[in-house]
Amino acid sequence: MSEENRWSQALKEILSGSFTRTVLSIILGFLVGAAFMIASNKEFIESLGYILSRPGDALGAAVSVVSEGYGALFRGAIFNAEAETFERAIRPMTETLRLGAPLILAGLGLGLTFRVGMFNIGGTGQLITGMIFATFVATRLELPFVLHVLVAIIAAVIGSTMLGALVGYLKARTGAHEVILTIMFNYIMLYFFTFLLRDPMLLGEERATGNPKADPAAETALLPRLLGDEYALHYGILIALIAVVVYWWLMERSTIGFRLRMVGYNPDAARTAGVSVERTYILAMGLSAAFVGLAAANQALGVSIGVTPSAHANIGFDAITVALLGGSNAPGILLAGLLFGAFKAGAPSMQVLGVSPEVLGIVQGAIVLFIAAPPLIRALFRLPPGQTTNALGAIRDRLLRRGGAK
Amino acid sequence: MKLELRGITKRFGTLVANDSINLVVEPGQIHALLGENGAGKSTLMNVLYGLYQADAGEVLLDGVKQSFSGPGDAMAAGIGMVHQHFMLIPVFTVAENVALGHEPTGILGSLDLEAARKRVIEISEKFGFNVDPDALVEDLPVGVQQRVEIIKALSRDARVLVLDEPTAVLTPQETDELMLIMKQLAKSGTSIVFITHKLREVKEVADIITVIRLGKVVGDAKPDASTSELASMMVGREVELTVDKKAVAAGDVVLKVENISVLDDRFQRAVDGISFEVHAGEILAFAGVQGNGQTELAEALVGLRSTLTGFGKITLKGQDITDRSVRRRLDAGIAYIPEDRKTDGLVSEFSIAENLMINASYKSRFTSGPNINFSSRRDIANQLVKEFDVRTPSADTPAGKLSGGNQQKVVVARELSRNVDLLIASQPTRGVDVGSIEFIHERIVAERDAGKAVILISTELDEVLSLADRIAVMYRGKIVGIVGPTTSREQLGKMMAGVSA
Numbered sequence: 001m002s003e004e005n006r007w008s009q010a011l012k013e014i015l016s017g018s019f020t021r022t023v024l025s026i027i028l029g030f031l032v033g034a035a036f037m038i039a040s041n042k043e044f045i046e047s048l049g050y051i052l053s054r055p056g057d058a059l060g061a062a063v064s065v066v067s068e069g070y071g072a073l074f075r076g077a078i079f080n081a082e083a084e085t086f087e088r089a090i091r092p093m094t095e096t097l098r099l100g101a102p103l104i105l106a107g108l109g110l111g112l113t114f115r116v117g118m119f120n121i122g123g124t125g126q127l128i129t130g131m132i133f134a135t136f137v138a139t140r141l142e143l144p145f146v147l148h149v150l151v152a153i154i155a156a157v158i159g160s161t162m163l164g165a166l167v168g169y170l171k172a173r174t175g176a177h178e179v180i181l182t183i184m185f186n187y188i189m190l191y192f193f194t195f196l197l198r199d200p201m202l203l204g205e206e207r208a209t210g211n212p213k214a215d216p217a218a219e220t221a222l223l224p225r226l227l228g229d230e231y232a233l234h235y236g237i238l239i240a241l242i243a244v245v246v247y248w249w250l251m252e253r254s255t256i257g258f259r260l261r262m263v264g265y266n267p268d269a270a271r272t273a274g275v276s277v278e279r280t281y282i283l284a285m286g287l288s289a290a291f292v293g294l295a296a297a298n299q300a301l302g303v304s305i306g307v308t309p310s311a312h313a314n315i316g317f318d319a320i321t322v323a324l325l326g327g328s329n330a331p332g333i334l335l336a337g338l339l340f341g342a343f344k345a346g347a348p349s350m351q352v353l354g355v356s357p358e359v360l361g362i363v364q365g366a367i368v369l370f371i372a373a374p375p376l377i378r379a380l381f382r383l384p385p386g387q388t389t390n391a392l393g394a395i396r397d398r399l400l401r402r403g404g405a406k
Numbered sequence: 407m408k409l410e411l412r413g414i415t416k417r418f419g420t421l422v423a424n425d426s427i428n429l430v431v432e433p434g435q436i437h438a439l440l441g442e443n444g445a446g447k448s449t450l451m452n453v454l455y456g457l458y459q460a461d462a463g464e465v466l467l468d469g470v471k472q473s474f475s476g477p478g479d480a481m482a483a484g485i486g487m488v489h490q491h492f493m494l495i496p497v498f499t500v501a502e503n504v505a506l507g508h509e510p511t512g513i514l515g516s517l518d519l520e521a522a523r524k525r526v527i528e529i530s531e532k533f534g535f536n537v538d539p540d541a542l543v544e545d546l547p548v549g550v551q552q553r554v555e556i557i558k559a560l561s562r563d564a565r566v567l568v569l570d571e572p573t574a575v576l577t578p579q580e581t582d583e584l585m586l587i588m589k590q591l592a593k594s595g596t597s598i599v600f601i602t603h604k605l606r607e608v609k610e611v612a613d614i615i616t617v618i619r620l621g622k623v624v625g626d627a628k629p630d631a632s633t634s635e636l637a638s639m640m641v642g643r644e645v646e647l648t649v650d651k652k653a654v655a656a657g658d659v660v661l662k663v664e665n666i667s668v669l670d671d672r673f674q675r676a677v678d679g680i681s682f683e684v685h686a687g688e689i690l691a692f693a694g695v696q697g698n699g700q701t702e703l704a705e706a707l708v709g710l711r712s713t714l715t716g717f718g719k720i721t722l723k724g725q726d727i728t729d730r731s732v733r734r735r736l737d738a739g740i741a742y743i744p745e746d747r748k749t750d751g752l753v754s755e756f757s758i759a760e761n762l763m764i765n766a767s768y769k770s771r772f773t774s775g776p777n778i779n780f781s782s783r784r785d786i787a788n789q790l791v792k793e794f795d796v797r798t799p800s801a802d803t804p805a806g807k808l809s810g811g812n813q814q815k816v817v818v819a820r821e822l823s824r825n826v827d828l829l830i831a832s833q834p835t836r837g838v839d840v841g842s843i844e845f846i847h848e849r850i851v852a853e854r855d856a857g858k859a860v861i862l863i864s865t866e867l868d869e870v871l872s873l874a875d876r877i878a879v880m881y882r883g884k885i886v887g888i889v890g891p892t893t894s895r896e897q898l899g900k901m902m903a904g905v906s907a
Contacts, residue, residue: 256776258778259767262753262767265754266749266753271732272742272765273732274733274736275733276731
């Protein structure tokens with residue numbers, strides 16, 4: 001292969017790869033969101049009445065609504081240049097980290113089952129189970145600081161894992177499909193949680209108000225603030241970062257992950273190779289729910305007000321999109337979780353400007369929709385089809401060798 | 407119809423699958439296209455059938471240039487294709503399958519199945535196919551299903567019929583019947599392109615042979631060319647077609663099977679009270695027509711299928727392994743080459759290196775503690791790729807991207823590099839090219855010479871006769887008899903039909 005050929009082949013591989021597709025999907029998602037913002041803008045609609053005589057007005061309205069909307073998102077989620085002090089200017093970023101942490105944690109959990117060829121749709125149910133356990137420890141036990149947090153986190157993980165493993169067990173033993181099982185457990189756990197929160201004898205507030213709500217977690221059980229009281233950001237993001245590394249090690253480096261992936265790709269070959277496929281299903285569901293359990297701890301121990309039935313904040317479902325966008329791998333899930341965390345953080349400042357924050361939900365859905373349809377993206381951008389060559393790898397190898405590595 | 411391919415070139419990325427290939431198929435001729443797996447035969451036929459667009463070159467029918475944008479165009483022009491894997495709907499009847507895609511219709515577009523049935527009967531009688539138009543396809547034996555595919559092509563007035571590896575799935579008898587059908591079709595004026603890598607069949611049925619290697623036409627040959635001549639054209643070097651073997655030096659009993667019975671997926675008794683022994687240093691071959699319990703027997707020995715509880719016993723080196731899991735049996739000293747490498751032998755998405763460790767992921771030379779030992783794995787993989795002559799750019803290439811023969815070499819490399827007492831090889835050379843068959847046979851014999859017990863399960867009589875020290879013939883789940891390696895083909899053929907020795 002000539003030198004020029006090699007580089008053009010490498011470029012083709014980059015263009016046909018999933019990274020390019022993901023970036024383009026995100027851009028397209030934002031464009032779809034922009035279209036919705038424009039179409040729902042009052043000035044733009046009014047300017048349509050006289051679009052032929054003064055088309056500039058419509059264009060101007062469109063440009064201003066989109067730049068205002070996404071500008072607000074940026075200010076609300078990353079950096080607020082209009083703030084008086086630097087501390088306030090960077091607060092949006094810390095909010096993105098805070099809100100992204102549970103999405104990353106639950107995203108890792110769901111991504112794990114995707115890698116094993118299963119669809120855990122039960123993020124919500126597992127999250128709630130973890131919250132039940134964590135809330136019990138945080139509101140009903142008295143322990144010294146640090147120990148109390150740790151016990152509460154571990155309780156959350158145990159609670160979630162038990163539900164996850166139960167689903168895996170039912171699938172392995174009875175052949176019931178995990179999608180049905182997990183969806184039904186979502187309902188069961190949500191209403192069971194509400195039931196527990198109504199009764200002061202169980203998990204409800206001691207001074208019952210009639211609303212399903214728990215007491216605030218004990219001070220000793222709260223995840224401590226990470227950057228002082230100025231910011232709401234707490235240790236949850238650190239847990240998430242550690243979990244990302246653990247997930248990466250588990251899936252890419254460990255023998256357990258090797259077997260998980262093997263069963264995901266080809267259960268028949270795994271069985272022939274002596275791997276118990278049934279046990280792997282149970283293990284995968286348990287591990288998956290364990291990550292979700294960390295997200296549950298984040299939800300139950302992150303805020304000093306008592307949890308309510310809606311404290312799951314739809315994380316169980318959002319995590320599905322996080323895992324899909326992140327391609328079920330560790331760095332991808334980290335970035336996807338942060339992106340969707342930014343959406344959550346930026347939504348209020350969009351609302352202040354009169355742009356409906358639901359647009360972000362549309363962006364989120366559109367991104368994953370484009371991710372799920374590679375041929376669509378390829379056709380839209382005329383990308384080359386999947387390449388079977390490895391010119392990129394050859395170049396990388398050569399560069400590495402030249403760079404001094406043996 | 408005369409078919410002509412001129413200068414067909416097809417590239418996939420940087421790989422040239424077909425390099426300016428010229429081919430002329432005369433009317434009424436059986437033209438064999440001979441080549442190893444991955445030589446580019448199927449690519450060429452997919453270009454002809456409109457599934458791929460050629461990068462250069464043209465297709466001519468009776469001297470008229472054609473341009474096909476899909477199989478529909480090719481069918482309309484009179485080209486029919488029978489794929490290696492049948493394109494039939496199992497729950498439809500023969501007539502429904504034949505009609506599918508160009509259904510004869512009556513008033514208001516209602517389906518005229520009667521016309522379809524008549525067409526099936528007409529074609530079936532003309533060529534003596536003996537196919538019932540009302541039978542469900544899933545109930546038919548493989549050989550008959552293939553005839554349905556041929557009827558499907560003929561019912562669309564195909565005058566050039568392409569058969570892609572048609573004998574790969576057939577028993578010897580079914581193969582003979584197919585040969586007769588091909589000759590009849592040719593006599594009636596249909597041109598036939600017969601794609602294969604089996605030399606015996608080519609010599610028996612072809613009028614002319616074109617050999618393809620590495621995407622290029624190597625040359626034409628007459629069917630009276632010698633087998634070794636054809637083989638060396640195909641592989642590009644001299645090939646040993648017979649395996650040199652030392653005299654058998656059987657040692658202690660390694661595996662003892664007593665009176666086991668096994669159920670198949672439909673809960674029928676596929677293995678019915680079988681007993682036998684295999685000694686160290688011998689190859690015991692199980693011969694028989696496909697579907698007489700061999701597959702289930704192999705799976706039961708490995709532990710993938712349980713034996714009927716309460717009956718029978720499997721003993722490996724004195725240890726009772728009847729109730730052990732697959733993993734514990736493999737650990738106890740069994741290596742297993744499964745019959746279907748794509749579903750059971752390999753994980754296509756995994757690299758060659760990863761595939762080499764799929765049954766050694768617990769505690770082995772591929773692991774260190776809970777981690778995969780990547781550097782050790784890379785070294786072992788590179789060494790095995792070299793030792794077993796796996797043709798691949800690197801050990802990191804996904805197994806699914808290799809040719810069939812090379813995939814099988816990966817499976818063989820994995821199993822033979824394990825230190826075991828018993829090797830169970832089920833159809834180890836099915837769908838594998840001549841060059842690789844030779845290699846795999848040599849390795850199996852080497853295992854036996856190294857003092858291991860070998861069970862070979864094969865439906866290819868040639869393979870059984872060239873490798874076996876003892877031959878057990880299976881028929882309907884029972885062993886008809888265990889005979890010596892010099893037993894005649896006729897005798898074995900009779901036993902395969904259930905007549906005991």
